[in-house]
Amino acid sequence: MKKLITLLVSLTMISCASAFSAYAGEFEVPDLPKAEREALKEIAKQFGSETDYLTYVNYATLTIADKISNKSYAEFLNRCNNAQTALDPSASYSATLQGGRCMGISLIEILSHNGYFTPSDIHAGATYLTDIELDNEAKYYTDFYSSVQLYTEFDLYMRWYLSHYSNEERVKMLLDTAEKATKEGKYFLMVLDASNFSHAVTGIGTVDGDWIIEDKHYDKCVLTYDSNAVNANYLPQKMVCWGFTPETSLFINTETNEICIPAYCNYVKSPLNVFSTNDDSLMRYKGLLNPIDSVDTDISEITEIDVSGSSTYSMTGTRADGSSYNCGADSYKNFPTKNGKAYYLDGKNFTVENTFGTDLDVTFTDTAHTIICDTNGSVNSIYKDDSVVRVLGGGNEFDYDISVIFNEGNYKFTPHYRWNFKGGTSNQMGVFQTDNGIILSGNNGVKCSLSIYDSIFDEDMHDAVYNTDINIFSANDVMISCKENSNDLVFSIGENFDIPVEVGDVNCDGKIDAVDASYILSDYANASTDKKTILNEQLADYDNDEKVDAIDTSAVLAEYARLSTI
Secondary structure, three states: OEEEEEEEEOOOOOOOOOOOOOEEEEEEEEOOOHHHHHHHHHHHHOOOOOOOOOOOOOOOOOOHHHOOOOHHHHHHHHOOOHHHHHOOHHHHHHHHHHOOOHHHHHHHHHHHHOOOOOHHHHOOOOOOHHHOOOOHHHHHHHHHHHHHHHOHHHHHHHHHHHHHOOHHHHHHHHHHHHHHHHHHOOOEEEEEEEOOEEEEEEEEEEEEEEEEEOOEEEEEEEEEEOOOEEOOOOEOOEOOEOOEOHHHOEEEEOOOOEEEOHHHOOOOOOOOEEEEEOOHHHHHEOOOOOOEOOOOOOOOOEEEEEEEOOOEEEEEEEOOOOOEEOOOOOOOOOEEOOOEEEEEEEOOEEEEEEEEOOOOEEEEEOOOEEEEEEEEEEEEEEEEEOOEEEEEEEEEEEEEEEEEEEOOOOOOOOOOOEEEEEEEEOOEEEEEEOOOOEEEEEEOEEEEEEEEEEEOOOOOOOOEEEEEEEEEEEOOOEEEEEOOOOOOEEEEEOOOOOEEOOOOOOOOOOOOOHHHHHHHHHHHHHHHOOOOOOOOHHHHOOOOOOOOOHHHHHHHHHHHHHHHOO
């Protein structure tokens, strides 16, 4: 015999790339004997199943028009790091919440049970979570805690975990997490992930036993609250969550590591992957109630790489211990993105080799920064080694567009959070991040434009540009920084980049000569005929009259003549 359980399949897409539509349906569920069901329900009461869950179900009602006026979105945005703010956070936020609020429901249940806030913090006068109704205040907190999964620290760790560990390792870690939490009387988080299914549930405890489900034996049960399970007699306008239901629990064979969730047996279309954590700091990170601003889990060496473009490619990663591995192999789990794939590496260094095609676009993120590297033309590879990002070509011209977004506050060399370099070269281009500035390196010097983003928001919640299309032209490698307590740019050259470039030295070769004068005259002629200029105006405006013209050319020649007689 099989029975029907009513599930609200409105699943949060943890990946945030897309979302399932809300859909209420019934699926055949393997039958558990009544005595076993009742026994599990009695055990669940020991873990708080009568009071410590939210009675409203997973839901998805946010519309595109709602997102900007939504109060929880404003709170989420205030806590975003620089890269998240710059890269269209409203799209990620709305896509996630349109897929459901299961993550928010689970996190509120976990953090409330674990003692970080009380139900009355959400609803005045509420003693238990079951006292809370789904009104605007409850939606505000639930919506916000659903968005916590989008923060870099949470997102990096969860997806790295799912791609890094084997099924056997994940099951063993789930059991360890569940056993530890059970002994401590705490709830914990699980994310269930499959090809057509991604859903957050609350783990409340474990129990040993002997269950036969569809002719398979299971000896461990992880009890859950699942916000997809609704009262079988619900009315669409007043759906009520069951709280604990045996059918949504995880039954595990500890010898084979096989997991069965009866409620989803006939829905999940691929092997089920489980992310589990009892790290409360990860769930409290940047929260609304009793928040913290760091996590206990070490994620310092995790890097996300998104690869897109028209090329086929191979990818090699380097772990923190220096060993290399093929992180682009088919056996290495990746996550689909809108235009490519995302990989999660246990190290900060990698190489993406272009094996066919031209364009190669790579975005990589760790907790310190996000770097976006888009190319067009004959590009052989993009690689990162410590603080260096380099694009290598095959001897033919290619264009590059590289943005460096600093997430963890301002470095001493810059008050700006985002630097964008656009240009072209015939062989290679490198961007080096140092404590004192950003070094640009090219095989034939550097010729590009720089746009700087200073303020993270404008009144429309978009990047506010500080300055755009600043020309960078150098015969050698050059370091760019800002004057102390100033937005003015400083260009430095030399072996240790400790020699400031003087005004008039427009090609940054360390001397003022007739070549500089010739460049200034050529740039002046181009500007006069509305053609593209290549020189940095700060260095070319020798007389500091806020324009580059023939007078600057004459002044540079005069200075060259003076220096020649010394």
